[in-house]
Amino acid sequence: MPKARILLVEDDRALVELLTFHLERADFEVGSTADGEDALVMAREMPPDLVILDWMIEGIAGIEVCRRLRRIDETANVPIIMLTARGEEADRIRGLETGADDYVTKPFSPRELVARVGAVLRRVRPALAGARLSYADLEMDLVGHKVKRAGGAVSLGPTEFRLLRHFLEHPGRVFSRERLLDAVWGHDSDIELRTVDVHIRRLRKAINAGGQADIIRTVRSAGYALDAEGRA
Known part of the structure; x- marks a missing residue:
């Protein structure tokens, strides 16, 4: 290519x-x-x-x-x-x-x-554009619909996959729950804001399963970001 x-x-x-x-x-x-x-x-x-x-x-x-x-x-x-x-x-x-x-x-x-x-x-x-997204030790194969972290396979549901893809396309940026709803679920979605928190927890659990550091940063009163440098 x-x-x-x-x-x-x-x-x-x-x-x-x-x-x-x-x-x-x-x-x-x-x-x-x-x-x-x-x-x-x-x-x-x-x-x-x-x-x-x-x-x-x-x-x-x-x-x-x-x-x-x-x-x-x-x-x-x-x-x-x-x-x-x-x-x-x-x-x-x-x-x-x-x-x-x-x-x-x-x-x-x-x-x-x-x-x-x-x-x-x-x-x-x-x-x-290529078929892969990457950030820190995370890799996403958009064609094969696969995710790896530090070389190990990560199992994600469809919503968590879309959520992680959005973060990988905008590393470091903080997104409010409302913005994530629009980007991942769509503007006409009737999903409640707390649903975002549920899927963030699922995503965290999946990508941190190997004991790696959490690179999804929670920003109080603002939202979430994929941020390897800003984690505690």
Whole structure:
């Protein structure tokens, strides 16, 4: 299977090196530029499978690059993840309305960004996204519907599998019970919030069966996160 090509448009050299390292380690092919004009030329000459685009870059602003990419036939359907220090809701909405598929506010975890890249590609171009998710010593085979931890098989029910998949696609992020209900059970679900807690307990029991440390973090009054670094 060919590697998915990522075009990284970012003018912070240190961040480019860091993200390139993490993306290549996740088996993506990465090209980069700090300039908006160069990004448009590169994207047209060899359309990438996904663009990671900083809002504030040299030359043309990232938001304008996004708009132009959507007007070029070769890149009209290429997914775009925008990076920005802008955290205001109006800015996020503007970026999404311009054509971005996802939006990541700085500072962020490189592993989270890699997970977002995989999630977007699975949604729009499944053949390029790979069939596995991993975090710490957890591995999920999406095709075979299998989970391993530290090399040992983990037996999960369908709901726990979907719950773990959601966490693996967004490592480190804290999700409220309401958000988990929407993501795992669906917006129209009549499931009670406490049901989330029941399935979290089942998931914990399954993935910790071998005596490994608990990497599902409970955040009081906020929700749950898959977080190997933040566990007690």
